[in-house]
Amino acid sequence: MLWTAAAVVTLAFLIALEIAARHYGVPGPITNQAREVIFAPKSGPLLYASMALMLVVLPWRQRFIAIGAAVGIDIVFFLVRWAVDAKMMFGNGALWVIIGCAVIAVTRRTGPERVLLLKGVGLGLLLVAGRKTGDAWLLITSKTRPQVLDQYVATADHALGNPSWVAGKIVDATGAVGAHVLDYVYIQLAVAAVVVALYQLRNVASEGRFPGHHLVRTFLVIGLLGPGIYMIYPVVGPIFAYGADGGHWAVANLWPDTPPSVVTPQHMPFNEITPRNCMPSLHTAWATTIFIHSRKGPRALRYAGVFWLIATLGATLGFGYHYGADIVAGVVFAYTIDAALRAYDRGWDRAGIQLVAYGTVVFTAFLLSYRFLPMEMARYPWLFGPLLLVAMSSVVYGYLRTARLWEPKAAPAKPLEPQPELV
Numbered sequence: 001m002l003w004t005a006a007a008v009v010t011l012a013f014l015i016a017l018e019i020a021a022r023h024y025g026v027p028g029p030i031t032n033q034a035r036e037v038i039f040a041p042k043s044g045p046l047l048y049a050s051m052a053l054m055l056v057v058l059p060w061r062q063r064f065i066a067i068g069a070a071v072g073i074d075i076v077f078f079l080v081r082w083a084v085d086a087k088m089m090f091g092n093g094a095l096w097v098i099i100g101c102a103v104i105a106v107t108r109r110t111g112p113e114r115v116l117l118l119k120g121v122g123l124g125l126l127l128v129a130g131r132k133t134g135d136a137w138l139l140i141t142s143k144t145r146p147q148v149l150d151q152y153v154a155t156a157d158h159a160l161g162n163p164s165w166v167a168g169k170i171v172d173a174t175g176a177v178g179a180h181v182l183d184y185v186y187i188q189l190a191v192a193a194v195v196v197a198l199y200q201l202r203n204v205a206s207e208g209r210f211p212g213h214h215l216v217r218t219f220l221v222i223g224l225l226g227p228g229i230y231m232i233y234p235v236v237g238p239i240f241a242y243g244a245d246g247g248h249w250a251v252a253n254l255w256p257d258t259p260p261s262v263v264t265p266q267h268m269p270f271n272e273i274t275p276r277n278c279m280p281s282l283h284t285a286w287a288t289t290i291f292i293h294s295r296k297g298p299r300a301l302r303y304a305g306v307f308w309l310i311a312t313l314g315a316t317l318g319f320g321y322h323y324g325a326d327i328v329a330g331v332v333f334a335y336t337i338d339a340a341l342r343a344y345d346r347g348w349d350r351a352g353i354q355l356v357a358y359g360t361v362v363f364t365a366f367l368l369s370y371r372f373l374p375m376e377m378a379r380y381p382w383l384f385g386p387l388l389l390v391a392m393s394s395v396v397y398g399y400l401r402t403a404r405l406w407e408p409k410a411a412p413a414k415p416l417e418p419q420p421e422l423v
Contacts, residue, residue, distance in 0.1 A: 007122060010126070014028075014029055014030055014129060014133065017029050017133055017136040017140075018031065018136075021139060024140075026139060028136050029129060029132030029136050032132050033129065033132050036091070036095055037092065037096070037099070038092070039087075040086065040089035041089050041090075041095070042131075043131065044089050044094075045188060047092075047094040047095050048090075049190060049194035050098065050124040051067075051094040051095075052198060053123050053124045053194060054097075054101060054120040056120060056198065056201040056202065056204045057120030057204055058120070066097050066101070070097045071093060073092060073096050074090045074091070074093035074094075078090065098121055098128075101117060102121045104117070105117040106118075112208060116209070123216060126220055127190065127194070127216070127220075130220055130223045134227070137227035137230070139275075141227065141230045141231060141275050142272050142275050145234035146269055147234070147268060147269050147270070148236050148241065148267070148270045148276055149235055149265075149371065150251075152265040153278070153323045154260050155260070155263075155265045155377070155378050156370045156373070156374040156384075157323045157324050158262060158377065158378035159377040159380075159381040159388060160324035160328070161324070161381070161385065163324035163327070164238045164318075164324060165255060165256045167314060167317035168317070168319075171314070171319065172256065179319075182314055182318060183315065185308060185311040185315055186312060186315035189286055189287060189308070190286075192304070193215055193289070193290050196290055196294050196301065197215045197293075199301060200215055200293065201216075213342050214293070215290065215293040218289045218293070218337055218341055219286060219289055221337050221341065222282060222286060222289065222333070223286075226280065226285065229333075230275075230276050230277050230279070232367075233370075234276030234279075235277075235278035236274045236277075236278060237277075237320060237321045238256075239255055239321065242255040242260055245320075246274075249274075262375070265375075278321070278326050279370075280326055280363075281316055281321075281322045281326040281327050281329070282330065282333075283315075283321075284316055284322070284326070284330030284334070285330040285331070285333045287309045288331050288334035289334050290309065291306065291308070291309040292335070292338055293305075313327060325366070331392055331396070332362050332395050336355075338399070339355045340352075343355070346406060351402045351406075352406075355398050355399060355402045358394075359398070362391050362392070362395050366388070366391070369384075
C-alpha cells in the first residue's frame with residue numbers, strides 16, 4: 001500500500017508539473033521522458049544507471065540478457081541516426097528494457113515476484129523522472145520569481161571569507177584539466193550515487209526484498225523538497241549575479257576577481273531564464289548523501305565517496321554556481337533528511353525526533369540569518385563565521401552519535417570453557 005500511494009502521489013506531481021510547464025509554453029517532464037523512447041536522450045549514462053538500479057531485483061542470468069538487449073537496441077538506434085544524420089546519443093535501449101520489464105511484471109509475473117520487479121522498475125523510473133522534474137522545477141523558479149536575494153547571501157558570505165571567489169581563482173589556476181575533471185564530477189553526480197546504491201542493494205535479488213534505508217530514498221527526497229526552498233529563497237549564484245554570465249542583469253562583473261563590497265543588500269530583478277537554484281546547494285546535499293552512505297562500503301567505495309564530495313564542493317564553488325552559505329545549508333539539509341528517513345524506519349524514537357527537530361531548527365536559522373542579519377554577519381566575520389561552521393558540525397555530530405545508538409549491538413563473545421590440564 002505504501003508503494004502504491006507513493007506511485008499515485010508521484011504521478012499526480014508529474015501531471016501538475018506537466019501542466020505548469022505547458023502553461024509556460026514548453027514540454028513538461030512526462031512529454032520529455034516519452035520522447036526519449038524514440039528520440040535522442042538528454043543523458044545516456046543516467047538511463048543506463050537507472051536500468052542498473054532496476055536490475056538489482058533480477059538474477060544474474062536475466063541481468064545479462066537485459067544488458068545485452070539494451071546494448072543491441074542502442075546499436076540499432078545508432079545505425080539509424082547515423083544514416084539519417086540525426087543527433088547521436090545512447091540510452092534508448094536502457095529505457096526500452098525498463099519498460100519491457102514493467103510489461104513482463106504485469107503480464108508474466110505473479111505474487112511477490114511481480115511486486116519485487118515492479119519495485120525495481122519504479123526505482124529506475126524514479127531516478128529518470130527526478131531528472132525531468134528537476135528541469136521543470138528550474139523553469140518554474142525562473143518564471144515565477146522575478147526577483148532574487150543574491151545580494152543578501154553574498155553579503156552574509158563575507159562571514160565565511162567569500163569562498164566562491166577563492167575557489168574560482170583556484171579553478172582558473174588549474175587550467176583546462178582541472179575544470180574538465182570538476183565538470184565531469186558535477187554532471188555525473190547521479191551516476192556516482194547509483195554506484196553506491198548498487199552496493200547497498202546488491203542482495204535484493206537473493207533476499208527478495210529491499211533494505212529499509214538506502215541512498216536512493218534520500219537522494220529522491222532531497223530532490224523533491226529542495227526546489228520548494230528555491231521558491232521561498234530564490235538565488236541565482238555568483239557567476240550570474242556578480243559575473244559575466246549574468247549580462248546586464250548582474251550587479252557588476254566581479255566574480256571571481258573582486259569580492260563584492262559590504263553594502264546594504266536589496267532585492268534585485270533578474271531574467272526569466274536563469275534558474276533560482278542555489279539555496280540550499282542540492283549538489284552539495286546529494287554529494288554529502290553519497291559520502292554518508294559510502295561509509296559502510298569497501299575501502300575503494302569510501303575513498304570514492306570522499307573524492308566525489310570534495311570535487312563537488314570544488315565545482316559548485318569554483319564554477320561560481322554557489323556561495324559558501326549555500327554549501328553550509330546544503331550539508332545540514334542532507335543530514336537532516338537522511339536522519340528523518342532513518343528515524344521513520346525505526347518508528348520515530350526520541351533520539352530520531354530530537355535530531356530531526358534540531359537539524360530543522362539549524363537549517364531555518366541559517367536561512368533567516370542570511371536574510372535578516374547579512375550586514376551583521378559581514379561586519380563580524382570572526383563571530384558569525386565560526387558560528388555557522390559550529391552549527392553545521394553540531395548537526396553532523398548529532399547524526400553520528402544517534403546513528404551509533406541505532407546500530408545493532410554485537411552479541412558478546414562466549415567465555416571460553418576451562419580445559420583440563422594436561423599431565
